Amino acid sequence: MRGKGILIAVAIAATAIVSGCSTTGGTAFVNAYGAKNDSGYALPKIPVSKIDRQFRRQVVSYETKQRPGTIIIDTSAKHLHLVLGDGKAMRYGIGVGREGFLWKGTAKVGWKREWPTWTPPEPMIRREPDLAKYRGGMKPGLNNPLGARALYLMRNGRDTGYRLHGTPEWWSIGGNVSSGCIRLMNQDIIDLYERVKPGAKVIVT
Template identity: 65%
Template structure:
């Protein structure tokens, strides 16, 4: 009887130890964080997160890297963005990336952060999509603005790269390659990243 009690106790201890980290490295999930919320006067709609593959839900994961905490690492192949945290962890977000011909990689830094930014399509984009010419002077912030609720502006040694980490109202584009090169996140996720990331943060796009 004593032996059985020891075995049961050991099993419970092991289960408790494993409860915080699954076999895929997930420590905690934030699938309940995609509800409707009011933000700076805008009412963000809820996201039907059950329709988004689970791997793209915001989650804390085990992540092995030599980069210091606060670094942002974008894995365009896997469609993940990692914000490096202490003790071998990272906050992982699902992302949408540039479609074929618009991919990019390299190292940059977060030079500016903006809440509910104005979107100004570059002249090259207007050339491809003339209907965007009406926004040549800038599209006002709002729920349908392509930059979403937040934008982090990426610069390198040559100045503005033209690329952004930004929100999007198109939640179903997460996990897809369909942007013009920028990295897009669900609005609720870009708000979370915006609060965690610092100006000057290193950004590595793989």
């Protein structure tokens, strides 16, 4: 009986491993969203139970011909995949552009910044005049729209104006909420920042 019990336990564990690496649900980082101190800023804990599981950071099966280190963004599914190789990717939940602000194409990561300054572009200031006070830049902080990290996207040697960045508004992940930039939870953008190098290819579909 004891041997039979061991075999059943092994079978259950094997099933969990296989199902944990499927394209619909992966190996989630369940302790990834706790409070932490980052460069002197106290990032609050994210109530992960309130976030749909598909938008939590996880390793998933992902077949692609793109090389490891490539970022592939699916704006319809609200997923960002970082290609790991060997048929795997790190998947993050994202918030994307509102109607009229969606875009697609290929770019690359030009440069990266920790706790970046946010400067609203002139078209945004014209739409929202109250933002004029930040024309010279909004200092970094917990309420800064770019969050804890930002990756700046370039195309043909020029700044696209689009960013992959953090957000304090964790509840917005999975929605059409931005003016074209791709937002991640602060704990996720910190993780992505550490994994991605300047020059990385970014594909937005």
